[in-house]
Amino acid sequence: MSEANTYLDMELLRFSTAGSVDDGKSTLIGRLLYDSKSIFEDQYEAIEQTSKKKGEEHVNLALLTDGLRSEREQGITIDVAYRYFATPKRKFIIADTPGHIQYTRNMVTGASTSNLSIILIDARKGIIEQTHRHTFIASLLGIPHVVFCINKMDLVDYDEAVFERIKKETEAFASKLDVKDVHFIPISALKGDNVVNRSENMPWYKGSTLLYLLENIHIGSDHNHIDCRFPVQYVVRPQKEEFHDYRGYAGRIAGGVFKAGDKVVALPSGFSSSIKSIDTFDGEIEEAFAPMSVTLTLEDEIDISRGDMIVRENNQPTVSQDIDLMICWMSNKPLQERGKYAIKHTSADARCVVKEVRYKMDINTLHRLEDEKEIGMNDIGRVSIRTTKPLFFDSYKRNRITGSVILIDEATHETVGAGMIL
């Protein structure tokens, strides 16, 4: 097959990486990029030079993922950076997020769009506090697949017993969390064992390499294809003779499968109609599913605008102004009980008031701190809010798109909170 065709039926996998400082995250990403031949010569030469300048013995693959200058100077990653690579099977988007305690917000951000999370554990140290936190965040953010990479196996003589012990301990606490699909791989990011190439040093390991797993893990069910949800994003009204009466509702399917002829209801009005056509620039299509961007036309003229939602009659989301959330706070200014914020949910904009802080999570021990009401930067807690108008939502567990919100400070317009609806 020629290059031109191989790329046409690739799938997209978005994953994020987590680990504490020096667990080898940058080295691992560099290794994936390098061994999958996704690094360009000029990039390689640049890091080769930098490595030499710093007097390092080997070309430091970790430098490949090193971003902005201030970080280069501090030698740390301070934000989410996105990397790309592809194999003939899949295209990958890596959300590279740092593992420091103060940067929960970045991990949450990176995790929010990921199908898979790689959590690094240093084989010499085993499970540490951060491992709990990273796993908790992956579970909270509803990442469907979690891969624990036990790294630096070369420093523990590629010992199976070390791997098995860490695996057992991790399974024990991961089972208390809501992570569905868990994998364990013993690797050496530095030497390349089991990253792209199978390790000759660990014949006892019968599972797949990391890249093989990334290429083959089943991601077809990561979207909700059951509950039909179509948040109306934009109303298309062409000012053209031939489309004089055209009124199309543009949006991206958030769940379920929509077909021409389906009976639907528009929220909040509650008016029923049926789907006349599903339009795209390339012509009408029979059915549409998440995450397709399409334009729906309806048989009846009903008043629908941005922020409304088109759903199936017999499967409707919760419609309410009172919402319970797990929230991750992202601002230096702590969350204010009774505080008012702007809120965004699918294509809807509203305002809300925080009625109550129920508890704060200790994200290392997973204890609920019922007496602690102050939710500051990088804290996660449970809150109840009331919105100025009803939102149409599902639980985050059921649908990551219709179950997520962001809170915005009305004075600074900063995004201050990421909320997952319970």
Added chain:
Amino acid sequence: MQAYNLTHLKELESEAIFVMREVASQFENPVLLFSGGKDSIVCAHIARKAFFPANIPFPLMHVDTGHNFPETIEFRDKFINKIGANLIVASVQDSIDQGRVVEEKGINASRNGLQTTTLLDAIEEHKFDAAIGGARRDEEKARAKERFFSHRDEFGQWDPKNQRPELWNLFNGMKHFGENFRIFPISNWTEMDVWQYILAEGIELPPLYFAHQREVFKRDGVIMSTSDFIEQKPEEKVNTMTVRFRTIGDMTCTGAVESNADSLELIIEEVAATRTTERGTRSDDKRSEAAMEDRKKQGYF
């Protein structure tokens, strides 16, 4: 059961269409920056798809350095005509004539740096609150952390430490008076994705991208086209070579590559085999490793 899976190109397209529609909804006066290069052509194509059957509900703007390849301008005018869009041309020459900027002197003179002022002035003049561009995160290290919705202060500056976190697909375009946003719908695309998409969609491109015969000379290892805008040193010999361009910018700083790829299929094969980044052929980025980051902070894309 049927598998409800999208190919990676369809998923990227859907994401970009989603972003276009968010822009049209969240901003009052957006503009799509159009350079005539492949990334901005892809953006314009996606904008057409997003609002079909209506026309693109915002104008396109070309920041014209006056040092364009003639092929680019010819293509631009044909393209705009075909899609029935509104074109605004913001001219660097005007900025120079008005004394807003001073032309660089010397052998490596380029108007690339001057574009920033022209762009910011045009944004202010037309009161644009969002400028859509075809930049991609894979182009350059400093772009890897760029957001889809990139906030700029009233001076058009980008503060890498003070960018809003971007969660799920909930884009926060709220702003104060005078602030604006840069929007990057194809953030998540790589060079290969763009070429694949152009092939899959049958998108027309300026002929510069395809292998052709051209009078060129070499400077610092970069193959440059001869033109009225560049002074050659006596030792820089002019040759006729078969070349193509991987990016299209100013004639003074866009290098060509030797290539026989005269079709999209051949270009894709070449891209797959290539060992240098696209920006490797742009002399403006070579000035220093942090060059791009510095220009971004000042308001460049």
